[in-house]
Amino acid sequence: MRFSTMPDSEIISELCRRIKxxxxxxxLSQIELAERAQVGAATIKRVELGESVTLSTLIGILRGLDRxxxxxxxxxxxxxxxxxxxxxxxxxxxxRIRKKTHQPKEKLPAAAQTNEADATINEWYTSSxxxxxxxxxxxxxxxxxx
Numbered sequence: 273m274r275f276s277t278m279p280d281s282e283i284i285s286e287l288c289r290r291i292k293x294x295x296x297x298x299x300l301s302q303i304e305l306a307e308r309a310q311v312g313a314a315t316i317k318r319v320e321l322g323e324s325v326t327l328s329t330l331i332g333i334l335r336g337l338d339r340x341x342x343x344x345x346x347x348x349x350x351x352x353x354x355x356x357x358x359x360x361x362x363x364x365x366x367x368r369i370r371k372k373t374h375q376p377k378e379k380l381p382a383a384a385q386t387n388e389a390d391a392t393i394n395e396w397y398t399s400s401x402x403x404x405x406x407x408x409x410x411x412x413x414x415x416x417x418x
Contacts (some may be wrong), residue, residue, distance in 0.1 A: 291337070
């Protein structure tokens with residue numbers, strides 16, 4: 273589903289539908305979710321009907337559904353731009369091009385060729401891949417049905 277091509281009202285309706293499906297799959301009643309989210313039961317009903325929801329209510333509902341961790345990847349693109357800006361902030365380094373010689377030089381081991389920036393990029397990429405948003409509708413093995 274491409275949210276970028278949808279009007280706001282359809283995006284809100286889709287998010288509300290996903291919240292309801294997740295609640296049902298977790299075996300929670302609206303009242304139980306309301307208690308977990310620390311909001312009123314009427315708020316949960318309004319959300320599931322597709323009405324507009326405040327950001328604080330959405331955060332509470334995601335916390336009640338044990339899905340709050342999925343918000344981390346919303347700002348993924350912003351972190352990527354900041355990271356690239358920091359990486360490219362230094363002055364450009366000079367590069368010397370030499371003519372090839374007849375005798376090939378010994379290659380350095382792969383570990384010696386990896387610089388600190390490559391290690392940082394790999395670490396960042398791995399952590400961002402594990403924190404991506406995935407709207408699952410089936411409980412994972414670690415979750416218990418209530």
